[in-house]
Amino acid sequence: MKLFYxxxxxxxxxxNDEEQQHIVKVLRMKNGEAIHVTDGKGNLxxxxxxxxxxxxxxxxxxxxxxxPDFSPKLHIAxxxxxxxxxxxxxxEKAVEMGISEITFLxxxxxxxxxxxxxxxxxxxxxxxxxxxRFHFPVIxxxxxxxxxxxxxxxxxxxxxxxxxxxxxxxxxxxPKLKNITFLIGPExxxxxxxxxxxxxxxxxxxxxxxxxxxxxxxxxxxxxWNYNQMI
Numbered sequence: 001m002k003l004f005y006x007x008x009x010x011x012x013x014x015x016n017d018e019e020q021q022h023i024v025k026v027l028r029m030k031n032g033e034a035i036h037v038t039d040g041k042g043n044l045x046x047x048x049x050x051x052x053x054x055x056x057x058x059x060x061x062x063x064x065x066x067x068p069d070f071s072p073k074l075h076i077a078x079x080x081x082x083x084x085x086x087x088x089x090x091x092e093k094a095v096e097m098g099i100s101e102i103t104f105l106x107x108x109x110x111x112x113x114x115x116x117x118x119x120x121x122x123x124x125x126x127x128x129x130x131x132x133r134f135h136f137p138v139i140x141x142x143x144x145x146x147x148x149x150x151x152x153x154x155x156x157x158x159x160x161x162x163x164x165x166x167x168x169x170x171x172x173x174x175p176k177l178k179n180i181t182f183l184i185g186p187e188x189x190x191x192x193x194x195x196x197x198x199x200x201x202x203x204x205x206x207x208x209x210x211x212x213x214x215x216x217x218x219x220x221x222x223x224x225w226n227y228n229q230m231i
Contacts, residue, residue, distance in 0.1 A: 002029075003129045006037040006045075006058075013037050013045040013058050020056040023049070029056075040128065040136030042067045069135040073179045074226040075101040077148055078219050079186030080112040087112075090216035091120055094223040095127035095137055098230060103140040105148060109188040117141050145183075145194060152181055154202035159183040160218055161190050161205060168207040171225060182206075182222045187215055 004023065006015040015023070015037055023029050035049045035058055044067060047060040076099060080087045091102060102124075104115055121139045128136045156179050161168070174180075183190075183203070190198070195205065208221055 008039040008043045023056040070098040073100040075181040077103040078184040082111040086216045090219045096131040097223045097227040101138040109186045157181040168205040
């Protein structure tokens, strides 16, 4: 399946401008080739490619609406790493494994203070197309830990940290939930003050095993664990 991103409004399908350029200039696709377009909202158009000059269109044969999304839905709130390449790697792999939402957390030890959100979202779209996803994940900008907690359900929220002296449950002991949120700390982990603050807000702590994982590895690990729940 050659999957591209665009807008689907009723029976009208418009391929994204950058996608059109990619089709014409990079892939050099030909008129009549089979093509599929998703809006990332669960809708999929199938048809034949029509090229007019530098413009690419789809001659629609079929539109499928409200295709099923992954379940359970996973939201990872993660502190961005100083080296942005590492967090971009996490985004790519987590999206391929079906993550529903990513939020970047600003914590006491977060060194990176800004994120190129447009670039991250484009990478999420690319990873979604690569893995044939018709529901693209939500990508949220940096938010302070305290503010993030105002909008979550503590019954469905867990924090992974490396403080062995503090109580933690095992990952396999988490009950199956339709929606689940994980907090992943920065390089250097959450501070004990932050862990106490999370506990006061009824956020349960989880161990990801005996190994100490890098921030992006912990995020990918949780995404893989959730992916396994889908199979």
